[in-house]
Each structure stands twice: as structure tokens, then as C-alpha cells.
Amino acid sequence: MIDESAEPPEADEPAATTPETAPPVPDEPVAATPETAPPVPVDEPPAATPAPALEQDLDDDADDSPTPRVKPAIPGADLEVDIVLEGADPLAQEDEEALEAAAAAAEEDRADEQPVAAVIDLAAGARYRATGKRKTAVARVILRPGNGAYTINGKTLDAYFPRPALGRNIRQPLEVVGYDDRMDVVARLHGGGVSAQAGALRHGVSRALLEADPNLRGELKRRGFLTRDPRVKERKKAGLKKARKRPQFSKR
Numbered sequence: 001m002i003d004e005s006a007e008p009p010e011a012d013e014p015a016a017t018t019p020e021t022a023p024p025v026p027d028e029p030v031a032a033t034p035e036t037a038p039p040v041p042v043d044e045p046p047a048a049t050p051a052p053a054l055e056q057d058l059d060d061d062a063d064d065s066p067t068p069r070v071k072p073a074i075p076g077a078d079l080e081v082d083i084v085l086e087g088a089d090p091l092a093q094e095d096e097e098a099l100e101a102a103a104a105a106a107e108e109d110r111a112d113e114q115p116v117a118a119v120i121d122l123a124a125g126a127r128y129r130a131t132g133k134r135k136t137a138v139a140r141v142i143l144r145p146g147n148g149a150y151t152i153n154g155k156t157l158d159a160y161f162p163r164p165a166l167g168r169n170i171r172q173p174l175e176v177v178g179y180d181d182r183m184d185v186v187a188r189l190h191g192g193g194v195s196a197q198a199g200a201l202r203h204g205v206s207r208a209l210l211e212a213d214p215n216l217r218g219e220l221k222r223r224g225f226l227t228r229d230p231r232v233k234e235r236k237k238a239g240l241k242k243a244r245k246r247p248q249f250s251k252r
Helices: 050-066 090-112 164-177 194-212 216-222
Strands: 128-134 137-145 150-152 183-190
Touching: 090 128, 090 164, 128 194, 137 194, 164 194, 183 194, 194 216
Parallel strands: 150 183
Antiparallel strands: 128 137, 137 183
8 A cells, every 4th residue: 555644755856967967177277386396497606706705895894994084175275366566556567467478478489480681771871760659659760770779768768668578579670670789769759658658669660660671561560560559448438437337326
């Protein structure tokens, strides 16, 4: 007989998917473990030599030593001291120094060059006259045969022009032509200052030499002895302190 009290058997559930029946899964790369990773060759460092270590120790010792202090340079220590005496004109002093430097340079140039060949009549009655100018100074010059003496307003060259630089500039024209000890110079000067009168006298001597020998024009012109220096001090204007200097502006 059949036992009706027994529960009917449940429907068979679908069997769970087993790994054997599961769809295949693509193989994934497996990370290499330290045990499975291939050994990487490592370059062994070369054996250290004792020389670099010694140099390094010396460098360390040098770094540890205190750095010597350097005394700072004094500003303006290389400049020359410019002292102007009380009552002296600094512009005149600078002008004299510039003239001396120019004269020294001219003497060096003249030492390298030979005197110019000049043909001048040195008869007893020969007289060569000319007029030289510089700024407001005028020099009336007469050249005559002699032994190289200068007579300026009745005085000698050294007495009238105490500055050695001015005397050297005045003697240049006769020295260039080689007649510095064969001709005398008689001049009358007026106007201008000491430097301007010296320039006017040199200009007058050069023009007188041109009267004696016209062939000297090229050489005297090349050296600048025949050029009239036209530079003059500009006059003062009304309302100004100097030629162009204006009074300081004041708002009140």
C-alpha cells in the first residue's frame, strides 16, 4: 500500500553549475612572484680605490676650515687726488695740464719726423710779416734773420709766457721747418688771455713762414698751424645766469 501521509517528493531543482560544466574562462596573466621572477643581473660596482676616498677626506677637511675674511675695497681708492690750491683757478690748471700733455705728444711726433726742407731767403734786410688770431687776441708778427730770439711786447718769450707748454706750442712752426735757430721773431700782442695770445702768436708765425716760402703750405696745413681756431666763449644773455644756464625754477 502507498503511504499517503508521506509528502510528495519535491521537483528536482536544476543542478548547480559545476566547475566541470562552467564555460571556459580565458587565462589571465599571472603576476610573477618574487619566487617565480627571473633573476635580474646586477652590475657590481667597481672596487673603490683609496685615492678618491683620500681626496674626499681632504675636501671635507677643507670645507670644515674657516673661510678667511677678505677686506672690502674702499670706493674711490684707485682715483687720483685732485687738490686745488686756495685762490687758484681750477680751469686754468686743467687747461695748463691739457696743454702740457698735448705738447708732450707733439714732441714725440716731432722726434719721429724729419724737419721739412724749406728754402727761405735769409738776407740781412729780409722781413716777413703776418697777422695771427685766436679768440679775441691778435698778434702782429715779423720774422727776420737771427739766432732764434723772441721779442714779444718788448719782453722775452719765457718772461711773457711763463708756462712751458705755451712756449713749446709757439716754437713749433719754426722747429718744423728747421729755422728755429736761424730766425728771430718780433711780435706785438693785444686782446684775449694768455692762452689765446699764445695761439695767435703761433698762427702769426706760421703765416709769416708761408710768406717766406709758399711751398710750406701743405706741411703747415697738415699739422694744423694755419687753421684759425674759431672757438670763443658764448656771450651771456639777458635773463640767464650764463650763456645758456637758466635760473632755478621756484613755484612760490
